[in-house]
Amino acid sequence: MKPPPGLHIQDSKLVCKLEKSIYGLKQASRQWHDKLTTTLITIGYSKCPSDHSLFLKIASKFTAILVYVDDLVLAGNDLHQIQYIKSVLHSEYNIKDLGKLKFFLGMEVARSREGITLYQRKYTLDLLQQSGLLAAKPSSTPMDYSSKLQISSGETLKDPTPYRRLIGKLLYLTHTRPDISFAVGCLSQFLNTPTDLHHQAAFKILRYLKNSPAQGLYFPIHNTTTIKGYSDSDWGACLDTRRSITRWCFFLGSALISWKSKRQNTVSRSSAEAEYRALAMASCEAQWLLYLFRDLSIPHTSPISLFCDNNSALHIATNPVFHERTKHIEIDCHVVREKVQNGTLHLLPISSKFQIADFFTKSLSPLPFHHLLAKLGMISIHTQACGGMLKETSNSQDEEDHHSIKQ
Known part of the structure; x- marks a missing residue:
């Protein structure tokens, strides 16, 4: 064994004994979650039985903490409790307070007096740029409705890595884009032996995303x-x-x-x-x-x-x-x-x-596709059709607060 870089030891016979779990070890995530859970339970939070990454504290007011590894989202209507838990976590783990929740794990959050919108505009534009389709002609639907793909469709790709990488990125995009979930689900079945037709179908999804890269889920306050x-x-x-x-x-x-x-x-x-x-x-x-x-x-x-x-x-x-x-x-x-x-x-x-x-069951022609899409409650805040819907509200007008912090 050798000492890690930056640690100068004169005696070459000495070795380091691991006292804490760190990144890169198999048990690191488990140890971190156990330690964080112990801290939150100690100050009155309880782990949600239906979702173990959610911690709740419900008294006269409500506070919730959503955990993803070392990224935490605080939400609730008890501002005093939110400030208290941030001070406790900062003294325990030296966290970084990112303020109002606007960006989390590639997802963008826009808030207004009318509601909250969850979308992935930057992620979509980066995906289009990496694929070279930023200036491509948009498509009205994410999948061709006139034919169905099979494993034997087309010629097998020599290097399936770009196709698999693209499908993986599209799968993450379905968290806020249910309109592409069926198409991405179909193409993910061909990851073993993708063909050129499968790759063209994936590009069609990207051309569909070019229509409205900022489209996402809308949660009205009323x-x-x-x-x-x-x-x-x-x-x-x-x-x-x-x-x-x-x-x-x-x-x-x-x-x-x-x-x-x-x-x-x-x-x-x-x-x-x-x-x-x-x-x-x-x-x-x-x-x-x-x-x-x-x-x-x-x-x-x-x-x-x-x-x-x-x-x-x-x-x-x-x-x-x-x-x-x-x-x-x-x-x-x-x-x-x-x-x-x-x-x-x-x-x-x-x-x-x-x-x-x-x-979500089949590829549809443009007319029924957009008819059902309008019923999903999705909007694109970067279009004039929203009528300036999303305007930032001041802190004094926000009874309920959302914050993002990072360890």
Whole structure:
């Protein structure tokens, strides 16, 4: 063993004994999280059972700390408590206070009297510049709706590294851009042996992003705390495995808060079975949202309305008579029936043309694509259509405060 650079030891027989976990070690993140957790619990915070990276302190007022490694976000309406916790963390870990939350992990936060917008404009522009498409012609949709890609489509790339790197960056962009989640999810299935057609499809997503790089999620301040969800499935959509695609999304009032687009693990024998499996996954997400609401002390007395456009799946969920059609379905899929019976969910039918989750199940032509996109509650604050919506508010007008700090 050799002493680290900067440490001068005359006796060459001496070695260093590790007293603390540092960056680069496998146990470093665990040790850091344990130490930070101990500090926060000591001063009255509790770890959220539904999300272990969230710490809460609820008394007469509310304070929350969201942790990502050594980056912390403080939020709440108790300014005195926020200042106190920052002073404690500074004395313990020598933190750096970044002030009002405006930028966090590549995500930009814009606040106004009307609400909060979460977007990734700088990340998108950097991605376009790195790909050489900053001056490319924009595309109206993120994916070609006239054809479907397969593993054997096109010629295999000699070097798949650029394609894999691009898809990885696009996956991170889906945190604030649900409009590209389906396209990115499809292309991520070809990471093993990508082809030139797959690479061209990834470039089409970038050309779509050029239309509105600042588009993101909008959370209005005048909003309800009622959760509603949409569940959908595209039967046998994967041409290589013939598995169905599960899609669901949940709204808090008019704000989109949760969504998913994923290929199912098994092949469904019918469209009703595929839709029922999608309902089961959506039911688990609805239950988790209720747990999170409970930890945040937000009441949600009424059942969550979950919309589905397949009547057979709704009948299977509410009526266990269809034995011949459901005896081969795994038992865990029947969790949706349990949630309906205990009042957690309220299943409702909906027409396919009003099914918002259809946005995450297939590539659409421009007209239906933008029709459903308008229902997701996304805005672009760098367009005139916003009418100067986002204007900074003064500290005296902000009853609730958000701060970002770094260790």
